[in-house]
Amino acid sequence: MSILVYTESENGKFKKAALEVVSYAKAVADQMGTSVTAVAFNADNAETLGNYGASKVLLVKDEGLKVFNAKKYAAALEAAAKNEESKVVVVSASANSKYLAPLLAVGLDAGYVSNVVAAPSNVSPFTVKHSAFTNKAFANTEITTAIKVIGLSNNSFGLVESEGNASIEDFSPSIPESGVKVESVDKATDKVSIADAEIVVSGGRGLKGPENWGMIEELAEVLGAATACSKPVSDLGWRPHGEHVGQTGKPVASNLYIAIGISGAIQHLAGINSSKVKVVINTDPEAPFFKAADYGIVGDAFEVVPKLIEKLKAFKAANA
Amino acid sequence: MKILVCISHVPDTTSKINFTDGDTKFDTNGVQYVINPNDEFGLTRAMWFKEKQGASVDVVNVGGAETEPTLRKALAIGADSAIRVNTPATDGYAVARQLAKVVNDGGYDLVIAGRESIDYNGAMVPGMLAGIIGANFVANCISLEVDGTNAKAVREIDGGKETVSTSLPLVIGGQKGLVEESDLRIPNMRGIMMARKKPLTVVEPTDANAETKAVSFEKPAPKGAVKLVDADNIDELVNLLHNEAKVI
Numbered sequence: 093m094s095i096l097v098y099t100e101s102e103n104g105k106f107k108k109a110a111l112e113v114v115s116y117a118k119a120v121a122d123q124m125g126t127s128v129t130a131v132a133f134n135a136d137n138a139e140t141l142g143n144y145g146a147s148k149v150l151l152v153k154d155e156g157l158k159v160f161n162a163k164k165y166a167a168a169l170e171a172a173a174k175n176e177e178s179k180v181v182v183v184s185a186s187a188n189s190k191y192l193a194p195l196l197a198v199g200l201d202a203g204y205v206s207n208v209v210a211a212p213s214n215v216s217p218f219t220v221k222h223s224a225f226t227n228k229a230f231a232n233t234e235i236t237t238a239i240k241v242i243g244l245s246n247n248s249f250g251l252v253e254s255e256g257n258a259s260i261e262d263f264s265p266s267i268p269e270s271g272v273k274v275e276s277v278d279k280a281t282d283k284v285s286i287a288d289a290e291i292v293v294s295g296g297r298g299l300k301g302p303e304n305w306g307m308i309e310e311l312a313e314v315l316g317a318a319t320a321c322s323k324p325v326s327d328l329g330w331r332p333h334g335e336h337v338g339q340t341g342k343p344v345a346s347n348l349y350i351a352i353g354i355s356g357a358i359q360h361l362a363g364i365n366s367s368k369v370k371v372v373i374n375t376d377p378e379a380p381f382f383k384a385a386d387y388g389i390v391g392d393a394f395e396v397v398p399k400l401i402e403k404l405k406a407f408k409a410a411n412a
Numbered sequence: 413m414k415i416l417v418c419i420s421h422v423p424d425t426t427s428k429i430n431f432t433d434g435d436t437k438f439d440t441n442g443v444q445y446v447i448n449p450n451d452e453f454g455l456t457r458a459m460w461f462k463e464k465q466g467a468s469v470d471v472v473n474v475g476g477a478e479t480e481p482t483l484r485k486a487l488a489i490g491a492d493s494a495i496r497v498n499t500p501a502t503d504g505y506a507v508a509r510q511l512a513k514v515v516n517d518g519g520y521d522l523v524i525a526g527r528e529s530i531d532y533n534g535a536m537v538p539g540m541l542a543g544i545i546g547a548n549f550v551a552n553c554i555s556l557e558v559d560g561t562n563a564k565a566v567r568e569i570d571g572g573k574e575t576v577s578t579s580l581p582l583v584i585g586g587q588k589g590l591v592e593e594s595d596l597r598i599p600n601m602r603g604i605m606m607a608r609k610k611p612l613t614v615v616e617p618t619d620a621n622a623e624t625k626a627v628s629f630e631k632p633a634p635k636g637a638v639k640l641v642d643a644d645n646i647d648e649l650v651n652l653l654h655n656e657a658k659v660i
Contacts, residue, residue: 194539285571391643
């Protein structure tokens with residue numbers, strides 16, 4: 093009956109989203125009077141999950157699962173959910189979680205709601221709040237099936253530490269063949285991804301050309317942030333498509349979003365709306381972004397950003 | 413190769429989102445509907461397969477008669493025929509079940525759906541469809557080549573991309589990158605005229621219960637006014653971000 097969570101790791105190390113889904117599952121478990129069982133794949137330090145509320149970790153150690161495969165991972169989670177007789181399964185909003193969750197939901201005959209932003213408002217009927225209309229609204233949705241799959245939005249619940257230890261059990265479910273085989277992975281290992289980032293620094297057409305992105309990257313580096321861009325910038329080919337954030341690009345749910353030279357079209361704002369704190373730097377005080385931002389500087393990015401980098405470096409040095 | 417492109421009928425990206433009936437229903441008043449942008453990339457890629465590899469391309473929507481102009485637009489872009497499953501799109505699972513019947517009845521090899529619709533953003537219909545019909549599935553697909561029954565696809569992952577090999581039957585959740593924005597097709601007059609004569613078949617739904625039910629909607633709380641910081645006083649911004657917002 094425990095709440096099951098899929099805890100993602102990379103090179104053995106848990107992602108922050110994994111700790112967040114465990115924290116969330118603990119809250120759901122408390123509401124339903126049960127405990128949390130985590131499923132981890134080839135992770136080191138599985139006991140860490142106990143600090144966030146897991147009482148048991150099912151650890152899958154399988155060389156064949158070093159590379160993520162949605163069908164295989166979904167099958168493992170399905171087997172775990174059946175063993176545990178779990179009524180609720182929680183995943184994150186990562187690309188991999190969103191890939192496997194619909195397969196898992198079909199396998200478990202479970203209703204699935206993604207982009208969930210809060211603990212259930214009610215567990216009977218089971219009702220969760222999630223973003224809809226690309227963050228322009230929220231919906232409260234009832235899941236009417238016996239088993240429920242919840243996809244939690246990143247940075248929406250936060251990390252909640254709790255007392256307790258997790259017991260660790262080896263778990264070796266039977267894994268089906270998959271008709272999808274990963275041939276190669278192309279991933280910048282030295283850069284934080286937009287999905288995982290706590291801070292995102294984003295540039296728009298106001299930066300005038302791709303040659304001016306040096307300061308955006310430097311600002312991101314100082315902050316440990318991911319870099320992103322507006323739709324026109326990716327359409328013009330100044331930056332790769334993977335950096336495009338907004339309604340038709342990637343959604344951003346960071347703690348801090350810094351928009352530089354971005355006017356703030358409605359589609360852009362929709363995509364970044366779930367970020368907690370928004371800062372805009374723009375020469376045009378009439379830019380719509382100023383209505384959506386928490387902090388703003390009316391000024392020329394080419395003067396403001398270098399100064400901001402310098403001040404942040406000094407701040408980091410003083411607070412190191 | 414028989415291709416089915418799933419077309420969601422969604423509010424235009426600039427739409428103001430409001431609700432009626434005590435915040436239980438989406439207010440369609442004054443809303444312009446369009447082909448879901450993610451589906452538009454897939455449709456254009458399907459046209460490439462039609463023109464270069466002789467594929468047939470049908471489009472499908474699960475919805476009421478109000479979605480037909482959107483299907484006609486897809487026909488004007490170049491799809492051969494359209495199918496509308498005559499039932500409201502109640503939730504992702506119910507839609508996937510209806511689509512599964514269309515795919516099985518039509519014997520499609522490749523189903524191109526969008527990564528997610530821009531209204532409910534569930535990102536679940538393509539995966540559920542693949543799960544139900546037992547087809548291979550690639551989410552967040554940004555490139556697709558098909559050679560016989562073999563396919564090579566690129567999936568966007570967090571912080572990069574991965575290349576996969578797979579085979580038909582295949583379902584993809586497509587997005588920008590399948591084709592470039594500048595390659596998207598706008599229906600021309602000839603296409604619009606021809607679309608009027610192309611078949612748009614209305615099929616009655618199969619039994620498929622929804623598993624979820626949206627009970628109410630709410631809009632985000634109105635935001636306070638922006639706090640402006642002087643461009644010559646960057647220290648103040650750093651201070652606010654550290655002490656007030658507590659994000660650095």
